[in-house]
Amino acid sequence: MKAAFAAIIGRPSVGKSTLLNTLCGNKVSIVAPSPQTTRNTIRGIHSDERGQIVFLDTPGFHDSEKKMNRYLKENALSALQEIDLVVYMIDPTRPAGVEEKTLMALLAPRNRTTIAVINKSDLPGARIEQISELLRSELDPAELLVLSARTGEGTEKLLEVLYSHAPEGEPFYPPEYYTDQEPGFRASEIIREWAVNRVSQEVPHAIYVEIADMEEREVQTSAGETRYKLWIRAFLVVERESQKGILVGKKGKLISEIRKGARKDLEKIFPHRVELDLRVKVNPKWRNKDPLLKRLLS
Ligand SMILES: Nc1nc2c(ncn2[C@@H]2O[C@H](COP(=O)(O)OP(=O)(O)OP(=O)(O)O)[C@@H](O)[C@H]2O)c(=O)[nH]1
Numbered sequence: 090m091k092a093a094f095a096a097i098i099g100r101p102s103v104g105k106s107t108l109l110n111t112l113c114g115n116k117v118s119i120v121a122p123s124p125q126t127t128r129n130t131i132r133g134i135h136s137d138e139r140g141q142i143v144f145l146d147t148p149g150f151h152d153s154e155k156k157m158n159r160y161l162k163e164n165a166l167s168a169l170q171e172i173d174l175v176v177y178m179i180d181p182t183r184p185a186g187v188e189e190k191t192l193m194a195l196l197a198p199r200n201r202t203t204i205a206v207i208n209k210s211d212l213p214g215a216r217i218e219q220i221s222e223l224l225r226s227e228l229d230p231a232e233l234l235v236l237s238a239r240t241g242e243g244t245e246k247l248l249e250v251l252y253s254h255a256p257e258g259e260p261f262y263p264p265e266y267y268t269d270q271e272p273g274f275r276a277s278e279i280i281r282e283w284a285v286n287r288v289s290q291e292v293p294h295a296i297y298v299e300i301a302d303m304e305e306r307e308v309q310t311s312a313g314e315t316r317y318k319l320w321i322r323a324f325l326v327v328e329r330e331s332q333k334g335i336l337v338g339k340k341g342k343l344i345s346e347i348r349k350g351a352r353k354d355l356e357k358i359f360p361h362r363v364e365l366d367l368r369v370k371v372n373p374k375w376r377n378k379d380p381l382l383k384r385l386l387s
Pocket residue numbers: 099100101102103104105106107108151152208209210211212236237238239240313314315
């Protein structure tokens with residue numbers, strides 16, 4: 090089995106998110122808050138019989154050009170310490186510019202395998218030959234691939250190359266973290282935790298969380314790009330009206346605090362922005378209602 094942490098690095102709009110979506114699918118993958126990575130967040134995971142590649146978001150490299158420059162100046166290469174493989178993406182329809190050269194100089198392989206990927210091969214006007222030459226002279230990557238993250242052409246080959254360079258090892262994350270049921274359960278646990286920690290006496294025991302809806306929605310950014318957000322509609326269910334009043338709080342202050350806190354934590358484990366619609370409702374004596382209890386405990 091192979092297992093590796095890989096960073097996808099490149100200038101803004103080079104196609105990093107598109108590539109990740111193509112490689113890992115858009116399905117919501119939930120990640121255990123595991124200590125495996127400290128400075129990087131997980132953007133996607135690919136697992137199959139070959140092993141597992143965990144794609145990491147390296148802070149700073151993908152923000153605005155301005156932020157990226159500042160980041161490069163501060164030379165925080167330490168963000169790459171935990172990484173086995175670097176996928177360096179380049180857009181052959183744009184002039185290479187200073188940023189690109191700085192990035193290449195920074196990434197020029199030291200103890201790490203760098204795979205150069207020329208994206209957007211489907212576009213006319215892609216100067217693939219010139220960019221390949223530049224990559225060979227400035228970066229000297231272990232592999233050089235041409236692909237289209239959008240159409241998927243060439244992306245299977247990239248996976249092959251990644252697995253061939255990945256070190257031997259057991260998967261970092263068990264596949265059951267990525268099943269369809271799991272995200273709902275984890276989401277309800279996070280919301281419940283925020284609620285029970287904000288109330289006292291008998292109220293915490295009277296609360297359960299019902300996830301009414303959970304879906305990924307496409308959103309168009311102002312730049313006309315497609316992003317995904319996770320939309321969750323959930324209920325905090327209590328036994329009595331008085332408990333509902335406590336949870337809602339004065340002018341809805343408490344429920345709003347719970348919602349905001351839970352949302353932040355949900356965004357730590359889901360790869361998308363989260364929108365949380367959270368309400369309180371009463372289900373009298375739910376604890377005595379056997380079928381419901383069975384469902385909750387099963
Ligand atoms: N034609 C074509 N367009 C692509 C391809 N890959 C990405 N794009 C487009 O390029 C734009 C930027 O893609 P993203 O995946 O958002 O780029 P990104 O690198 O994640 O961008 P940041 O999050 O800003 O760093 C989008 O409009 C994509 O649809 C490709 O292979 N071919």
